[in-house]
Amino acid sequence: MFGRVRFVLNETSHPGNVGSAARAIKTMGFGRLVLAAPRAGAGILRDPEAIALASGADDVLANALVLPDLDAALQGVSWAVALSARSREYGPPNADPRESAALAVEHAGQGDAVAFVFGSERTGLSNADVERCNALVHIPANPEYSSLNLSQAVQLIAWEMRMACLAHERGHAPGAALATAPAVLSPGAAQHEALATRDDVEGMLAHLERALVDLDFLDPDNPKKLMTRLRRLFAKSHLAREEVNILRGIAKHILERRMRR
Numbered sequence: 001m002f003g004r005v006r007f008v009l010n011e012t013s014h015p016g017n018v019g020s021a022a023r024a025i026k027t028m029g030f031g032r033l034v035l036a037a038p039r040a041g042a043g044i045l046r047d048p049e050a051i052a053l054a055s056g057a058d059d060v061l062a063n064a065l066v067l068p069d070l071d072a073a074l075q076g077v078s079w080a081v082a083l084s085a086r087s088r089e090y091g092p093p094n095a096d097p098r099e100s101a102a103l104a105v106e107h108a109g110q111g112d113a114v115a116f117v118f119g120s121e122r123t124g125l126s127n128a129d130v131e132r133c134n135a136l137v138h139i140p141a142n143p144e145y146s147s148l149n150l151s152q153a154v155q156l157i158a159w160e161m162r163m164a165c166l167a168h169e170r171g172h173a174p175g176a177a178l179a180t181a182p183a184v185l186s187p188g189a190a191q192h193e194a195l196a197t198r199d200d201v202e203g204m205l206a207h208l209e210r211a212l213v214d215l216d217f218l219d220p221d222n223p224k225k226l227m228t229r230l231r232r233l234f235a236k237s238h239l240a241r242e243e244v245n246i247l248r249g250i251a252k253h254i255l256e257r258r259m260r261r
Contacts, residue, residue, distance in 0.1 A: 001109065001169065002029050002031075002165060003032070004114060005032060005104065005114055005116075005161055006033070006077070006116075007034065007115070008035075008036055008070070008118065009036070009150070010070050010117055010118065010119055010125060011037050011119070011120040012035060012044075013039035013040065013120060013121055013122070014121055014150075015040070015047035015048075015049040016151075017121060017149070018033075018035065018050045019047075019049065019052065019053030020149075020150075021033060021154040022060035022064065023053065023054050023056070023057045023060075023151075024151055024158050025154065025158045026056075026059075026060050027057075027155075028158035028161065028162040029162055030158055030161070030162075031059070031063065035064060035066045035067070035073075036067050036070045036073035037068060037069050038066060042066040045064055073115070074132060074198050074199075076197055076198075076199065077113045077199075078113060078114065078197045078198065079103070079113075079115070079134050079135075080115045080116075080117055080132065080134050081095070081104065081115070081116050081117065081133055081136075081137055082117050082133035082136050083119070083153055084124055084125050084137070084138060085124060085139075085146060087138065090127070090225060090228045090229065091127065091130045091131055091136050091228075092131070092134050092135050092136050092235040093136070093232075093236055094137070094138070095136070095137055096137065096138075096140065097139055097156060097157060097160045098160055098164075101157070101164040102164050104161065104164070105161070107195070113197075116154075116161075117132075118154060121150050131232075132198070132202075133235075134235050134238075194241045194242070195238070195240055195241065196240060196241045197241075200239075200241055203244075203248070204234075204239075205231065207248050207251040208230070208248075209227055210251065211251035211252075212226070214254060214255055215254060
């Protein structure tokens, strides 16, 4: 269970935050730290400040992955949660930290990889980054002073995940919040099917976009928010792999038929 959870730091710039994040997740029993496009490159893991603030979590730093972008960091992930201090007009459904942990444990319990994605210290996650995830989480801090350090946010989420994982191992519900979590976020009826990974859904969306352009339903020069809204729709739907294959089959048939004509 613990090994299926990865913590992704996207475009982070401060070595101290990387070391502190490594320490934060190790204290909660996790060990998968992924850096997507860190500003200082792979050398950030060897920075003396990162090593000092890891404070014994050297193994987490040594095993951390440094990847070129967020897409690579989320490869193979079925359930990704974006952490942001800002609400978004468009994007995936919202959940609070406890709900997101309970839902992540549901997925991890089925053998799926899950990820929590944290943005850069200065700008956080872009809208495009958030749209790559299945849920958006805002930590409900003091509204008069809601400034959380990156590693503090990682620590909070890692603690919620630990509590949810331990509850799952004891055979209990992963938190009372699950009972009141929005139904659209739950795997629901799809829980006995093979769930689509994020890679499956991204491939389907690209395929569907080509079909919609070919049908003249989508104007690539003036796309407006169509694909963004479809991303949100499919995030709510929580697709199984077979459902993704059906949608790709439809897109393929549209493209082939238009080509024949």
